[in-house]
Amino acid sequence: MATIRDVAKLADVSVSTVSLALSNPARVSQKTLEKIRHAVAAVGFVADPLAQSLARGRSRMIGFVVGNVGNPFFGDIRRELENYALDHSHFVLVTDSSGKTVRERAMVEHLIGLKTAGLALAPSGHDQDYLDFIGGLNVPIVCFDQKVAGIERDFVGSDNHLAGAMLTEHLLQLGHRRIAFITGPSHMHTATERYRGFTDTMANAGVEVNPNFVVDGQFTRTAGYEAAMRLLIQPERPTAILGANNTVALSALQAMQELGFRCPEDISLAMIDNVQWSSVITPRITMVVQDTLALGGIIARRLLHRITNPQGAVEPPQDFVLTPKFVPGNSCRRI
Amino acid sequence: MATIRDVAKLADVSVSTVSLALSNPARVSQKTLEKIRHAVAAVGFVADPLAQSLARGRSRMIGFVVGNVGNPFFGDIRRELENYALDHSHFVLVTDSSGKTVRERAMVEHLIGLKTAGLALAPSGHDQDYLDFIGGLNVPIVCFDQKVAGIERDFVGSDNHLAGAMLTEHLLQLGHRRIAFITGPSHMHTATERYRGFTDTMANAGVEVNPNFVVDGQFTRTAGYEAAMRLLIQPERPTAILGANNTVALSALQAMQELGFRCPEDISLAMIDNVQWSSVITPRITMVVQDTLALGGIIARRLLHRITNPQGAVEPPQDFVLTPKFVPGNSCRRI
DNA sequence: TGATTAAATCGAACCGGTTCGATCAAACTG
DNA sequence: CAGTTTGATCGAACCGGTTCGATTTAATCA
Numbered sequence: 001m002a003t004i005r006d007v008a009k010l011a012d013v014s015v016s017t018v019s020l021a022l023s024n025p026a027r028v029s030q031k032t033l034e035k036i037r038h039a040v041a042a043v044g045f046v047a048d049p050l051a052q053s054l055a056r057g058r059s060r061m062i063g064f065v066v067g068n069v070g071n072p073f074f075g076d077i078r079r080e081l082e083n084y085a086l087d088h089s090h091f092v093l094v095t096d097s098s099g100k101t102v103r104e105r106a107m108v109e110h111l112i113g114l115k116t117a118g119l120a121l122a123p124s125g126h127d128q129d130y131l132d133f134i135g136g137l138n139v140p141i142v143c144f145d146q147k148v149a150g151i152e153r154d155f156v157g158s159d160n161h162l163a164g165a166m167l168t169e170h171l172l173q174l175g176h177r178r179i180a181f182i183t184g185p186s187h188m189h190t191a192t193e194r195y196r197g198f199t200d201t202m203a204n205a206g207v208e209v210n211p212n213f214v215v216d217g218q219f220t221r222t223a224g225y226e227a228a229m230r231l232l233i234q235p236e237r238p239t240a241i242l243g244a245n246n247t248v249a250l251s252a253l254q255a256m257q258e259l260g261f262r263c264p265e266d267i268s269l270a271m272i273d274n275v276q277w278s279s280v281i282t283p284r285i286t287m288v289v290q291d292t293l294a295l296g297g298i299i300a301r302r303l304l305h306r307i308t309n310p311q312g313a314v315e316p317p318q319d320f321v322l323t324p325k326f327v328p329g330n331s332c333r334r335i
Numbered sequence: 336m337a338t339i340r341d342v343a344k345l346a347d348v349s350v351s352t353v354s355l356a357l358s359n360p361a362r363v364s365q366k367t368l369e370k371i372r373h374a375v376a377a378v379g380f381v382a383d384p385l386a387q388s389l390a391r392g393r394s395r396m397i398g399f400v401v402g403n404v405g406n407p408f409f410g411d412i413r414r415e416l417e418n419y420a421l422d423h424s425h426f427v428l429v430t431d432s433s434g435k436t437v438r439e440r441a442m443v444e445h446l447i448g449l450k451t452a453g454l455a456l457a458p459s460g461h462d463q464d465y466l467d468f469i470g471g472l473n474v475p476i477v478c479f480d481q482k483v484a485g486i487e488r489d490f491v492g493s494d495n496h497l498a499g500a501m502l503t504e505h506l507l508q509l510g511h512r513r514i515a516f517i518t519g520p521s522h523m524h525t526a527t528e529r530y531r532g533f534t535d536t537m538a539n540a541g542v543e544v545n546p547n548f549v550v551d552g553q554f555t556r557t558a559g560y561e562a563a564m565r566l567l568i569q570p571e572r573p574t575a576i577l578g579a580n581n582t583v584a585l586s587a588l589q590a591m592q593e594l595g596f597r598c599p600e601d602i603s604l605a606m607i608d609n610v611q612w613s614s615v616i617t618p619r620i621t622m623v624v625q626d627t628l629a630l631g632g633i634i635a636r637r638l639l640h641r642i643t644n645p646q647g648a649v650e651p652p653q654d655f656v657l658t659p660k661f662v663p664g665n666s667c668r669r670i
Numbered sequence: 671t672g673a674t675t676a677a678a679t680c681g682a683a684c685c686g687g688t689t690c691g692a693t694c695a696a697a698c699t700g
Numbered sequence: 701c702a703g704t705t706t707g708a709t710c711g712a713a714c715c716g717g718t719t720c721g722a723t724t725t726a727a728t729c730a
Contacts, residue, residue: 070405078404079431082431093429095429096417250615253615254615257615276610280585282616
């Protein structure tokens, strides 16, 4: 591999001039610029990104940290960010914490060690120690999906309260009263907000929520399945189930199918967040989806704005909250 | 951030001794080792991975390059690799080429620039220039999924010919003769092998393949949908459709549903590779699945073996081919 | 006990860039 | 035309580690 010194020697200028010419051509005379360009081409010089990062104290890499890259929600956002970053000569490193807080922190630390230019982070951790850690980082960070109280950073997400409310209202309109709710982890903002949307709407409608109809699905497949089963074996069953996310809702659908309940004839089902191949799942689930493309776009632009305008570090963090969209399916029947 | 020089100063030894103590404690006396340990703890020293990589010419990162991290097939493998790597103090950088050859190459180049310790690569590119590029890299590489002629590297994958043959035989056993096949890109080994498995089995059974029943789905959703539509609008329709991968098969299912065909009553369907939530898709598709956990485990072990035994670079590349598994569903009916 | 060898430690060069103050010639000011 | 700017270039220090040959210290042997 050719180094900058090879170029300097061939162009008969100093190393510092080559470096300057490459990073700020305007400050070098036309003549030497030409010489250097030729030399670069002749030896096939490509700057070592590692050495650059070490010297500059910053790399051109962006860290992307989520709990599950396989989730199409995160996948769409990742793609948007990647495209935008690539167009601005940045490179996205994807890491997956599997939803584990310790691992998430380890990955963030790793990325920071790599002197990443910025971080797009869907936080799952919540203890004070972690918050302080994130807050103390001197790197542009855009948080998304989970709004965490205590993290003073840009945030991009959806109106989760509204998402829960929309589906609840829909079920109420169809005449449902015995509506069950499968929640997510109580430390997750999306989970609590969606649940609040549910309870608020029920209260507004003057319908009491049966405490047995609220079960914890942890946003995971196994917990969601178990929670759904608990709902389904009750003597007085709900007429509709509202899943706080795609995973728990589909786990519920599976449980229903296995027990021989038909959807929507026996029990209606609705969920928040889309899933791959939802169009071929029978019945098509009525859902509220987030505008992942828009979210990804905002995250990307905001993050790169912060990265390329370091002086604007004083710019106060801002929240971007998008309105989710209702997508009717045929999993909810009128009763 | 504390540097190694801070440690050296505090421990009253030279920088080189600190470095040695950290990388090879056995070669340092007990006494100084203690002093250094204390100093490290006192100043909170953590080695800068960038500086280490630059000096060593190698980092402790592993590059993972696939066409679609959202695909659960790759997701499972990624998880296995990640777990194993983490246990061996390596860190996985995930990159997604979106199936684009140019981007794939750019990502590999980027990872090489980062002096990654090794690469797990599901290659999609195929031009000679790219092959030479891969072949010329002086880094441990384990290829998987796609066996590419011309890449002399370890390879981990499944018996794709058998996968195609298994499903074809199953359909033949059920009495089907008018079997359609939705292929993948002809430059992909998995696609051609699965197709060969189909045609060979058909030939062995003495059943002629109707050329109109072989359509190209490109392994993508849009092309798969279009291909399926082409099959379904023919006056003489197939009685069964075999999708060369999950994407094209489910696209076919969607097309069937939209045109009002029932599966399996009107047309049977089978596919290669699982998909998330296949258990709630109606009907449950009969499929042949790869043992993703085993594949991931082999990839991980092989790659880390190569990384930690650099002297064994002479060890010739080896192929690991696993047998896929038949998973019956209810999407294929006897006729 | 002096010579030989092994173990522990050190100094300096190096990895491949960036950055900033110094230098010097050319251009501008009054 | 002396004095000051301005622009181009350079040298050296630096980022934060690693590595290897040299040197010092300790242990072994005759």
